[in-house]
Amino acid sequence: MTLATFAKDTRHAFAENPLTLVAVVIFTLLLLCAILGPSLVPYDPLMTDSNARMVPPSWQHWFGTDHLGRDIFSRVVVAARLDLGMAVTAVAASFVIGTSLGAIAGYRGGFVDQLIGRVFDTIMAFPLFVLAMGIVAALGNSVVNIIIATAIINLPFYGRYARAEVNVRRDAAYVEAARMGGNGSVRILARHIVPNILPPMMVQASLNMGWAILNAAGLSFIGLGVRPPEAEWGIMVSEGASYIFSGEWWTFVFPGMALVLAVFCFNLLGDGLRDMIDPRRRT
Amino acid sequence: MGSAIPSLIGVIIATFLLSRALPGDPAVYFAGPAANAESVQQVRESLGLDKSVPEQFALYVWDLAHGSLGTSLTTGQPVADDLLQRLPASMELTFAALIVAIVVAVPLGVFAAVRPSSFVDHFCRGTVTVAAAFPTFFVALLLVYVFYYLLGWAPQPLGRIDEIYYVAPDTVTGFYLIDTLLAGDSESFRGALAQLVLPTISLALFALAPIARMTRASMLTALGSDFVRTARANGLSGATVLFTYGFRNALLSITNIMGMIFSFLLGSNVLIEQVFGWPGIGAYAVSAVIASDYAAVQGFILMMAVIYVLLNLVVDLLAGLIDPRVRFEG
Amino acid sequence: MTAPPLLKVDKLSLDFRTREGRVKALQDVSFHIDRGEILGIVGESGSGKSVSAFAIMGLLESTAEIGGGSVHFAGADLLADNGAAMRAMRGREISMIFQSPRTALNPIRKVGRQIEDVLRRHGPVTGHEAKKKAIEALERVRIPDSARRYDAYPFELSGGMCQRVMIAMALACRPMLLIADEPTTGLDVTTQAVVMDLIREMVDETRMGALLITHDLGLAGEYCDRIAVMHAGHTVEDAPTEVLLEKAAHPYSARLIAATPAAADEIADLGSIPGGLPDLRRQDLPYCRFRDRCDRRVEVCDAQPLPVTELTGSHLVRCWRPT
Numbered sequence: 001m002t003l004a005t006f007a008k009d010t011r012h013a014f015a016e017n018p019l020t021l022v023a024v025v026i027f028t029l030l031l032l033c034a035i036l037g038p039s040l041v042p043y044d045p046l047m048t049d050s051n052a053r054m055v056p057p058s059w060q061h062w063f064g065t066d067h068l069g070r071d072i073f074s075r076v077v078v079a080a081r082l083d084l085g086m087a088v089t090a091v092a093a094s095f096v097i098g099t100s101l102g103a104i105a106g107y108r109g110g111f112v113d114q115l116i117g118r119v120f121d122t123i124m125a126f127p128l129f130v131l132a133m134g135i136v137a138a139l140g141n142s143v144v145n146i147i148i149a150t151a152i153i154n155l156p157f158y159g160r161y162a163r164a165e166v167n168v169r170r171d172a173a174y175v176e177a178a179r180m181g182g183n184g185s186v187r188i189l190a191r192h193i194v195p196n197i198l199p200p201m202m203v204q205a206s207l208n209m210g211w212a213i214l215n216a217a218g219l220s221f222i223g224l225g226v227r228p229p230e231a232e233w234g235i236m237v238s239e240g241a242s243y244i245f246s247g248e249w250w251t252f253v254f255p256g257m258a259l260v261l262a263v264f265c266f267n268l269l270g271d272g273l274r275d276m277i278d279p280r281r282r283t
Numbered sequence: 284m285g286s287a288i289p290s291l292i293g294v295i296i297a298t299f300l301l302s303r304a305l306p307g308d309p310a311v312y313f314a315g316p317a318a319n320a321e322s323v324q325q326v327r328e329s330l331g332l333d334k335s336v337p338e339q340f341a342l343y344v345w346d347l348a349h350g351s352l353g354t355s356l357t358t359g360q361p362v363a364d365d366l367l368q369r370l371p372a373s374m375e376l377t378f379a380a381l382i383v384a385i386v387v388a389v390p391l392g393v394f395a396a397v398r399p400s401s402f403v404d405h406f407c408r409g410t411v412t413v414a415a416a417f418p419t420f421f422v423a424l425l426l427v428y429v430f431y432y433l434l435g436w437a438p439q440p441l442g443r444i445d446e447i448y449y450v451a452p453d454t455v456t457g458f459y460l461i462d463t464l465l466a467g468d469s470e471s472f473r474g475a476l477a478q479l480v481l482p483t484i485s486l487a488l489f490a491l492a493p494i495a496r497m498t499r500a501s502m503l504t505a506l507g508s509d510f511v512r513t514a515r516a517n518g519l520s521g522a523t524v525l526f527t528y529g530f531r532n533a534l535l536s537i538t539n540i541m542g543m544i545f546s547f548l549l550g551s552n553v554l555i556e557q558v559f560g561w562p563g564i565g566a567y568a569v570s571a572v573i574a575s576d577y578a579a580v581q582g583f584i585l586m587m588a589v590i591y592v593l594l595n596l597v598v599d600l601l602a603g604l605i606d607p608r609v610r611f612e613g
Numbered sequence: 614m615t616a617p618p619l620l621k622v623d624k625l626s627l628d629f630r631t632r633e634g635r636v637k638a639l640q641d642v643s644f645h646i647d648r649g650e651i652l653g654i655v656g657e658s659g660s661g662k663s664v665s666a667f668a669i670m671g672l673l674e675s676t677a678e679i680g681g682g683s684v685h686f687a688g689a690d691l692l693a694d695n696g697a698a699m700r701a702m703r704g705r706e707i708s709m710i711f712q713s714p715r716t717a718l719n720p721i722r723k724v725g726r727q728i729e730d731v732l733r734r735h736g737p738v739t740g741h742e743a744k745k746k747a748i749e750a751l752e753r754v755r756i757p758d759s760a761r762r763y764d765a766y767p768f769e770l771s772g773g774m775c776q777r778v779m780i781a782m783a784l785a786c787r788p789m790l791l792i793a794d795e796p797t798t799g800l801d802v803t804t805q806a807v808v809m810d811l812i813r814e815m816v817d818e819t820r821m822g823a824l825l826i827t828h829d830l831g832l833a834g835e836y837c838d839r840i841a842v843m844h845a846g847h848t849v850e851d852a853p854t855e856v857l858l859e860k861a862a863h864p865y866s867a868r869l870i871a872a873t874p875a876a877a878d879e880i881a882d883l884g885s886i887p888g889g890l891p892d893l894r895r896q897d898l899p900y901c902r903f904r905d906r907c908d909r910r911v912e913v914c915d916a917q918p919l920p921v922t923e924l925t926g927s928h929l930v931r932c933w934r935p936t
């Protein structure tokens with residue numbers, strides 16, 4: 001794929017699916033919140049105010065305040081860093097490790113292949129969220145362990161794909177040529193095989209992001225990982241949930257919507273990216 | 284069938300390794316936060332932590348084979364008993380959601396495929412994309428807010444049946460809907476159903492998207508296939524073409540994603556039980572995790588994995604019923 | 614006057630609406646088939662052979678638009694027929710078989726059941742009768758051990774066997790016309806002969822008509838009574854087989870024959886016919902769609918619509934300068 005055709009496909013993908021453009025805008029917004037969040041927001045996200053508890057949305061507090069009088073808008077914006085950070089780190093880790101393991105398995109074959117395959121199969125033998133709970137429970141209740149758990153349950157998606165693709169390409173002519181040229185296995189994998197399978201893997205990663213966000217937020221919703229008073233969407237929804245019976249909807253709706261927006265954005269980006277990379281698979 | 288046994292072995296090894304991955308001394312961990320030196324020693328012996336790792340594993344498998352998952356610190360009961368007692372609640376919810384998801388998503392997908400680019404198709408795809416972005420627990424809370432707090436249509440989201448107005452049925456299957464019917468108590472049946480509606484919808488909504496998407500895609504493939512053209516060329520009626528030729532073939536791809544659907548459902552179940560105060564194994568596990576009741580957590584994970592493996596086995600068998608090629612290979 | 618032909622396609626024109634404009638897939642396509650006769654339609658890929666067949670069957674996609682002409686079958690106007698009547702006719706009076714028989718059969722249904730589906734559709738039969746008739750249909754296409762084959766799935770049968778099953782299915786209701794769209798493509802040479810012999814036998818036995826669509830002029834020459842040559846949506850020549858093979862009048866037919874050495878050889882690769890089909894999406898298609906590839910071109914070719922000339926004895930050619 002040349003750069004020119006990629007540019008053409010990109011334009012095409014935007015024209016065909018304007019939602020991708022929407023996704024890019026949301027993505028930029030989220031990124032802005034994640035990077036500059038603390039300096040953008042009107043209030044300190046951790047600052048309590050006993051005079052302004054449970055204030056409904058208003059000009060002072062766009063998203064209202066919570067039971068401690070903290071400004072929910074500020075908390076939602078600042079939380080982007082932690083939520084996206086957890087998801088990005090987890091997906092990046094499983095991308096790198098999964099792809100490497102899969103590539104080794106596919107290239108080597110034999111016992112190594114079987115062993116790595118078994119590990120992936122075993123991960124997939126669990127309902128994934130349940131496994132993530134178990135991993136956090138075993139490793140300890142912390143943000144780092146949430147990331148590790150999310151990374152582990154995502155491993156097979158990259159690993160299996162990379163394995164299959166590498167296995168097919170292992171004996172391709174250009175790989176054979178590189179081998180003749182005296183390149184070692186690692187070099188062949190890194191320089192000649194893996195770059196060829198990266199574009200579809202990127203699509204997978206983007207589609208995975210939404211899921212990783214849901215997963216991490218789900219874990220903190222049930223009280224794992226992130227501890228109060230830290231601002232994080234899942235835990236904010238969970239804290240707000242207690243006030244549902246007194247009708248203080250803003251406490252959980254805004255952080256929830258932030259989650260929806262982020263997941264929606266990554267799902268659309270993934271779809272758009274897939275269209276750009278592989279125009280044939282457009283549905 | 285071929286994949287179920289290795290999966291089970293993998294699951295057992297993985298849960299064992301997880302329990303040994305505990306940072307620090309597993310005995311202290313299993314004994315719980317309130318343990319003293321004596322009880323830690325007791326736990327160490329009962330788990331065989333003073334023995335070699337292979338011996339520990341053998342002990343672990345031996346216990347499992349005898350149905351022992353250890354004792355819960357929080358309830359003081361054998362974990363296996365706790366789980367079995369709560370399992371029907373979780374399964375009733377999961378199956379209800381599965382059925383709702385299939386009953387809604389499959390016709391939607393079929394319809395979208397039969398009339399591609401129609402309003403229904405676009406509507407269906409739009410809804411499916413949006414629905415996929417909503418976290419189950421958030422949907423659950425929204426539903427509770429709207430249908431319980433604002434409209435007052437739904438009962439209070441606290442458990443499987445409101446014991447103030449209704450009587451919980453005697454346990455036969457453990458599924459309230461079935462047990463109330465068996466007892467001929469239509470009052471309680473309605474009570475149980477009312478409690479079940481919102482959690483079921485919340486859970487089903489997330490499974491809806493992938494099923495509808497897959498149904499649409501596989502129906503499109505099937506209807507565009509050579510054999511459907513042959514069927515049309517032979518004058519077969521629209522219904523025969525659509526169902527006997529199109530849908531049955533599409534079903535194969537649909538069964539292929541059921542594994543993923545079950546994974547979603549069983550996982551999200553934990554979150555939904557949390558929102559609705561549902562007395563299932565998910566809620567049990569969450570309190571166990573928070574209380575560092577490790578034996579209970581481990582038992583829960585193991586049970587979920589076994590259920591998952593069994594469900595996948597059932598799907599494989601179904602796929603074999605539909606597709607002779609699978610049957611003949613096996 | 615002789616009796617009217619079984620099938621008569623007269624000046625049929627057909628466009629496809631696509632995003633890039635209209636594709637003029639067929640223009641003034643004419644041919645006919647009598648009872649007990651096999652008509653071959655030959656022409657390179659994209660010349661409109663399959664589209665013609667689908668138009669007869671009423672199996673066109675919704676993007677197809679009939680621009681003019683008529684299709685008459687046993688006296689009935691097929692284009693005027695509504696959907697239900699056409700559906701009732703398909704499989705009972707006109708049947709069609711396709712290439713790649715393995716994928717053309719439902720992979721997860723017993724072949725016997727698939728034949729039964731057709732039988733049940735077209736007549737009230739009891740379950741027992743249907744099964745008996747399905748086995749008979751299998752016997753008729755010389756499938757050995759047909760009672761056992763009834764229970765086979767397509768993946769258990771060879772390609773040739775699957776094609777016979779498809780023929781059995783098509784002939785189960787004893788139709789008057791069989792359309793075979795490249796029925797032997799993808800089969801090995803021996804199996805090809807077996808399948809073609811079978812079709813020939815069925816035609817001779819039941820006096821039905823058959824339309825054989827093929828790339829392979831050699832195959833058509835061997836099995837067809839008459840051959841129509843198509844090029845870019847035109848029928849350019851139509852003649853009894855021997856006449857066409859010996860005295861082809863259209864330059865395209867002549868080249869086709871020249872490109873088919875010694876009876877059987879595929880003409881899929883038309884290396885010896887320079888140029889390709891014109892782009893059928895063009896709005897200013899020339900009167901003669903062969904003009905760019907033709908060495909007999911004269912001024913009148915571009916100036917006026919092509920005439921259809923009848924040479925000796927039902928030999929039709931559409932060209933200004935036939936030989």
Ligand SMILES: Nc1ncnc2c1ncn2[C@@H]1O[C@H](COP(=O)(O)OP(=O)(O)OP(=O)(O)O)[C@@H](O)[C@H]1O
Pocket residue numbers: 629630631636638656657658659660661662663664665674676828893
């Ligand atoms: N659905 C369609 N939409 C647009 N154009 C079409 C469609 N179907 C066929 N055509 C066009 O009609 C022309 C004739 O196609 P047809 O399939 O009849 O060719 P053919 O002679 O059967 O070729 P082959 O030997 O490859 O089967 C081609 O130019 C093709 O591009």
Ligand SMILES: [Mg+2]
Pocket residue numbers: 662663664794
């Ligand atoms: Mg064709």
